[in-house]
Amino acid sequence: MDLIVDSFISAILLVISLDAEMVVIVGVSLKVSCTSTVFASLIGVPLGFIMAFGSFHGKRMLITVLNTMLALPTVVIGLFVYAFISRRGIFGVFDLLYTQNAIIIGQTILIIPVVTAFTIAAISRIDERYRKTAKTLGANRRQTAWVIFREARFGIVAAIIAAFGRVISEVGISMMLGGNIKGFTRTMTTAMALEYDKGAYTLAVALGIVLLTLSFGMNLLFHFFQGRVRSQ
Numbered sequence: 519m520d521l522i523v524d525s526f527i528s529a530i531l532l533v534i535s536l537d538a539e540m541v542v543i544v545g546v547s548l549k550v551s552c553t554s555t556v557f558a559s560l561i562g563v564p565l566g567f568i569m570a571f572g573s574f575h576g577k578r579m580l581i582t583v584l585n586t587m588l589a590l591p592t593v594v595i596g597l598f599v600y601a602f603i604s605r606r607g608i609f610g611v612f613d614l615l616y617t618q619n620a621i622i623i624g625q626t627i628l629i630i631p632v633v634t635a636f637t638i639a640a641i642s643r644i645d646e647r648y649r650k651t652a653k654t655l656g657a658n659r660r661q662t663a664w665v666i667f668r669e670a671r672f673g674i675v676a677a678i679i680a681a682f683g684r685v686i687s688e689v690g691i692s693m694m695l696g697g698n699i700k701g702f703t704r705t706m707t708t709a710m711a712l713e714y715d716k717g718a719y720t721l722a723v724a725l726g727i728v729l730l731t732l733s734f735g736m737n738l739l740f741h742f743f744q745g746r747v748r749s750q
Contacts, residue, residue, distance in 0.1 A: 525719040528723075528724075529719075529726075532721065533727055537724070539721070540724055540725065542701055542704075543704055543705065543725060546618070546703065547705040547707075550621045550622050550692075551685045552682070553622050554625035554629065555629065555678060555682045555685060557622070558625075558626045558630045558633050558685075559633055559678050561633075562631075562632070562681070563633060563637050563674055566633065566635070566636070566637025566638045566640075566641070567637060567641060567667065569584075569634070570637065571666060581635075585635060588631050588632060590631070591690065592624075592689070592690030592691045595690075596624055597694065598627075599623055599624045599627065600615070603620055616695070616697035616703060617696070617702075617703065618702070621691060623695070624691035624694075624695045625691055628684070628688065629681040629684055632677070632681040632684055633678060635677075636673070636674075636681075637670075637677050639677075640672075640676070641666060641670045641673070644666055644669045644670050649662055649665070652665045673743070675743045676743035679736055679739050679740045679743065682736060683733060683736040683737065683740065686706075686732060686736070687733060689707035689711060692707060693708050693711070706725045706728065706729050709722070710725050
């Protein structure tokens with residue numbers, strides 16, 4: 519019990535003092551997570567919009583596959599990307615393995631289904647009368663799509679926030695593709711795993727506090743935008 523209390527107190531002091539090593543680790547985590555979230559949003563939002571707004575053969579099956587990918591383990595994605603970017607892989611010449619770019623690629627693949635599925639859900643909630651009214655007023659397909667997009671904007675923002683919350687706490691991809699290199703690819707989750715193995719709990723607990731704070735903030739934002747969706 520004393521070990522837990524002492525570690526927690528030391529961790530609080532470490533967070534307050536903005537320990538240099540901790541700041542670097544948090545910075546790497548935020549950089550790769552924010553970048554992958556941006557890339558996933560640029561792909562997932564338009565894809566989700568097309569799937570929700572359009573009508574095509576196999577749409578239901580595609581959505582089923584997409585929902586299945588929401589539960590895809592991070593280690594599976596890590597193994598898949600590793601096969602492509604390792605020295606023997608197709609993209610081995612680019613030396614991506616054990617870099618931040620490799621983590622970003624893996625994390626982007628991880629959360630594209632999240633952004634897409636949540637975007638589809640957000641757009642599907644929009645009353646069909648919005649589309650009919652826009653067409654009645656003479657709006658073309660692009661203008662009608664813009665009306666739907668504006669009405670679903672809070673739900674889409676919530677989708678992006680949920681994706682960031684998913685990716686900031688993942689460990690498998692960061693460990694397999696980043697290699698947990700100090701000051702370069704070491705993220706909060708991989709550093710916590712390493713410190714635990716070393717038996718050094720202070721930094722691990724400090725990073726856990728930071729991670730929980732970030733996750734709590736993301737959840738608050740998510741519920742805020744979800745509330746705005748329900749109030750529309």
